Amino acid sequence: MEQHRQNQRMPNRRDRPTGPRQPETNNALTPKDIIAILRRHVWLIISLTIIGFMIGGVSWFLLLRYSPKYSASTFIKVLSPAEKDPTAFGRGMATKDVQFGYRQSIAQLIRRPSNLSALLKRDKIQDTKWFKQFGEIKDKRLGKALKDLKKRFGVFADRDAEFVVVSMSCGDAKEAALIVNEMAKMFIATQGTTKRKEVAEKLARFNEQLARLEANLSAAERAMDEVRKRWGFMDLEEGSFESTTTITLNRLELEQNELFLEISEIAATVERFEEQVAGPIPTQVSQQIERDPIMLNLGQQLSAMEARLAGSLTKLGENHRVIRELQEQKKAIEQERELRRIEISERTRQANLNNAKDRLTILQDKYEQLEIIRKEAEATKRDYDLAIVQYKQRLAIRDERKERLNEIKRSIEKLKIMHDDPETPKVQFVGDAPVPLEVSSPKWQVFFPGGIFLGFMIGVGISFLIELLNDLVRTPRDVGRFLHVPLLGVIPDADDDDNAYDVDQFQVLRLAPYSFVSESYRRFRTNLKLSNAETNAKAFLISSAAAGDGRTTVAVNLAMAFVTENKKVLLIDANFWKPNLHTIFKENDSQDAETEQYESEFGLSTLLAGLCGYQEVIRPSGTEGLDIIDAGLLPVNPAELISGPQMEQLIKHQRQIYDYIIIDAPPVLLVGDVKTLAKYVDSTILVFNAATTRRGIAIRMVGELRTADANIAGCVLMAVKAMKGGYFAEQFKLYNELQKAQMAHSV
Structure with a gap:
């Protein structure tokens, strides 16, 4: 009967369901992700916002002291562009849009380069400190002054009122008002001269037409007299009676x-x-x-x-x-x-x-x-x-x-x-621009809020840049978004758990059973059982992308979790390059040299090489229900031993004895033994470390295992930090409150 059980073949891997596959998820950031990112980097954002506030304040103070700006403005009244009949009462009206368009055209006329150049040639303007700052060379000075004037001189057409606003900003309040007034007066005078010249030209043309029409009228009356004389009819005038x-x-x-x-x-x-x-x-x-x-x-x-x-x-x-x-x-x-x-x-x-x-x-x-x-x-x-x-x-x-x-x-x-009408130029000077009493720039209402806003936006931008440049698999959402592998368990970082931070993580389930970390392993065990309920999987392979990702920790604690359910578990150390189980599970503290020699000579390598039997390599772990097979001595040809028939026979034989077989495999991307081992087990469990596993490495590991036709049951995310807005922020708090309530009730 025993021989019959050993000769039983493992079920066909292609006939087994591969477990649930998570649906494809959208890689775009959701509002929840954005809020989580902001919460994780809230102190960075606050710090940069404060720095921005300080920079804005310092900039305002320095500009106010060394480079203040004063803005002076005046108004030019723009009359309706509709032609006014001077012999009739009232004023010609135009639509609101037409009037606004006319005011805009007046504003463009004021800002013409020719007007600006003419303004700079006036004696009062050339005597200002603003004009003298551009040097002594005449041509260069005019060019620089014109360029600066285009920046500082403004003309704005009011949409609702009948005014054009003319403004100027410079370092001296009196000079700003002087420049504005000179421009307004010059434009009014120029516009009046231009309009009256246009009227005079029209008047001359009309007088010429008048002389021609009077001569033509006399010729027409002579032609009428000729008709009357030729026909002899004197009653040709058109009237109300018949001839x-x-x-x-x-x-x-x-x-x-x-x-x-x-x-x-x-x-x-x-x-x-x-x-x-x-x-x-x-x-x-x-x-x-x-x-x-x-x-x-x-x-x-x-x-x-x-x-x-x-x-x-x-x-x-x-x-x-x-x-x-x-x-x-x-x-x-x-x-x-x-x-x-x-x-x-x-x-x-x-x-x-x-x-x-x-x-x-x-x-x-x-x-x-x-x-x-x-x-x-x-x-x-x-x-x-x-x-x-x-x-x-x-x-x-x-x-x-x-x-x-x-x-x-x-x-x-x-x-x-x-x-002779004063309204002919269509523009009227309202009055001189008053000398400004307050600076127009800088204003603290702009610099302080602007610094705050700029610092805040830089903080937000750096926060998102940090998140986008970080390619680690850090959260469960990263697993679903990039790897598309079922997530069986999330193990928090022990430093965030007060009950487990100073406990050996290889045996945290035994040493700190009431910690949140232990509860996470138990949840992982439950999810694994539920995902393999139909296939009744018993042999599991635990692997990761690289060394130090927590693969052995997951394997040991998963075995402990099954043992707590009174299950019999065999834990196999298949990592010949860096074995750990012999250091985690020691027989006793008083072992002598002979026992150490025994441990170094017998293990999985000697079993696969045919140098010993099952009884020599299987040893108790010190925990009831859990047995261990150490890796043994590093063989010369580990890949050949793993792919040999002895490994497959080992799993088949022990399947009949133990409820679960857990194999601690080497990293997938370092050696090729994992792909061979994956063929002998029911399911493969991948371990990703939130602090070290990068997305590209994780995606490559999943791809290679799927290429090897490995049945990936799911993955475990290790060392997940309880970040602000993260996965465990509220979970720790709720779990601790629940534990306190249970302990109080038990007392």
Whole structure:
């Protein structure tokens, strides 16, 4: 059965889960990181801030005593750039932006190099101490003075007020005011002369235009007289009434139209009368016939005859001779009456027809005469219209020249007023600049806060520079940000723990079990177990990048942490170059020379070389549950021994006996044995020292182990300082309070 357990093969490493991998993290600084950096370097920042305050104060005092500056200023009032009508009340207005732009242009004019050079040539300016300080050579002195004046002389256009501020700074208060006043007066005078010269030039041009327009106006009036004489019309002036020719033509056309209508009516009457002559007697003619005296007499006779006939017929009968005579007389009267009616009808209709024809002839003759007169009027009207067109053309030319002449006269009057107007230059001198009573520079309100701010910013900059130049793996965040390896434990620096600072760190878990350092190892043990819960890992390899990183300390204390859980642990020292376990775990203090010889002869090297068995190399550590295999003598070929089958058989065999096997390996970057050992164990644990391990070395170590297909369970960060704003700043305080509470409760 024992042989069967020894021959069991280790599980396939590629089938085991490699443990949780931390997510990629952003390398940018977070607000929390920035605050932590500032807290860690708070005293540096405070010191530099105080130094900056002192430097600012000293600079202010020295400048105030040896190089004070006085600033004098005055105002130049800038009027609205809108053209003002001098004949009207009020002032021309412009928009606020236009006025501000005009003030800016005035400010630029004041600062022109030509104005500055002209200012320097004035006698009062050349007599100042400020001007004399630039030497005696005229050309060089003017150049230096101009260069210095550009720096010290300022012109500012106020946006809300109608002023341009002119200022000057120099070492003498009176000279500063003098320079400002001289510039303001010189510019006002120059601007007034320039503007009045411009007005005078405009006035001369307008007078020339006035003379030309008067000559052109006389020529236009002569052309109008020529049109009137040529056509013979004197009523060509445009007015509200029509001309005589037009009125006559309109009257003739109206009479002709009325006559045409009358002719049409007469022609229709003639046609109607012609139809009546050939047709039945119309009603009107019948009425005229009935009114004829003869017809009336015959009608009376006929009525009397009918009455007589009716009376005789009753008495005599129809066949009586008298009756027949009366009937014949009646018939004769009726025939005569009919003949008279026909005669009157024919005569009346013919007379009406003849009268209508005569009227038609008269009207037609009159229409022809009107047509002749109308054509003559139309010809006259055409001549009149042509004359009107020519006259209006010349009249428009005359009116245009006359209006232009009036405009020129008004403009000349305005320019004459503007030439003598004091507001023509658009700038006015408000008053002399007062002599400044206080220095303008230096001001303590600037130097003291400026020194404080500068010192503070330099302190902050140096703090961040220190942090950026420091490439150590110092914090858990550095592990996650740069290495991307699961962090299993963070061990604080023992100097920060009052309970562990004077204790042997190899056995701090046993000697100071209630210290925060010991609690950190126990937390590391718990995290390791949780990360390997699924794989049930039992063999662990502990390694670091370089010697002195705390690799052996972590291995020993991890073994102690497992032992406190009543686990059986085998601790193997595989560092042939610098073994430590034989000095940490001694059998007893009274060992003799023979025992020392035994310790030096038996160890892992002799076991791998086949010079001894397991029982000879495994020894107790002095702590129950913890056994040790020392490194033994340094072999000639350590790499070959590590890669041989004996090492793999050792781990397989002891896996059946011990709950955990912990191997203290040499540094990864110094020897290649670690890569071989990593193949025999379940998981590899890396140790980074916050005080010595650099990021590049740590990244290289992780990369080489992953290239060798090592199962990296995680890492441990050793010797982490409790920095201000760091990882353990509050942890120590809370843990100490908790320990005090537990001890009080246990008592």
